[in-house]
Amino acid sequence: KATDSALDKLAVPGAFYGDEDIRIGLPIVGSSSGGLLGSILGGASRLGVLDDVTRNINEAAGVAAGEAKPIFRDAIDDLSFSDAPGIIKQDDGGTQYLRSSSNEALHTKLEPLVASALESLGVYSTFDGLAQKHSFIRRAGLNRDSITTSVTDQGLDGIFSYVGKEERAFRKDPIGGIGKSLGDLFDR
DSSP: OHHHHHHHHHTSTTHHHHOTTTOOOOTTTTOGGGHHHHHHHHHHHHTTTTHHHHHHHHHHHHHHHHTOHHHHHHHHHTOOGGGHHHHHHSTTHHHHHHHHHHHHHHHHHHHHHHHHHHHHTTHHHHHHHHHHHOHHHHHTTOOHHHHHHHHHHHHHHHHHHHHHHHHHHHHHSSSTHHHHHHHHHHTO
């Protein structure tokens, strides 16, 4: 339930870009380890040079999130009885289990979805055009592979953040609206 709800929310156009906590940026942009290059890319981003690319990168992550349900269901199906104690102990134990047990597999399966979305949304062609015009992009070492990997990593971070929120909400109110509906039914 938590994974489906999180993925449904993130698959809505604009969801990744609209949430500053999970918004995906270009590799190095805003990174403390980016040094001068990070400053140059950050400045280019603030000037709007990279706005369309950034928006489309976030849309690509949303498209991938919309297609990720079967991947998460497979990971959930692989749960064993021995996994239960770790999941039960913490308010986001299920999310932590999914992250630790299947992050690599999820990355491997999501990366082609992200690459396909980046291609179909025109991010690669836009990026290639910007890289030809602006030498700072080439000097940053940004290329299709680094963008795909970064978007996949950041997308997974956002997905797991949302799954964790959904799991914590579910644990606080496991019956949810069902409890109110049942109460109304018995009050008749």
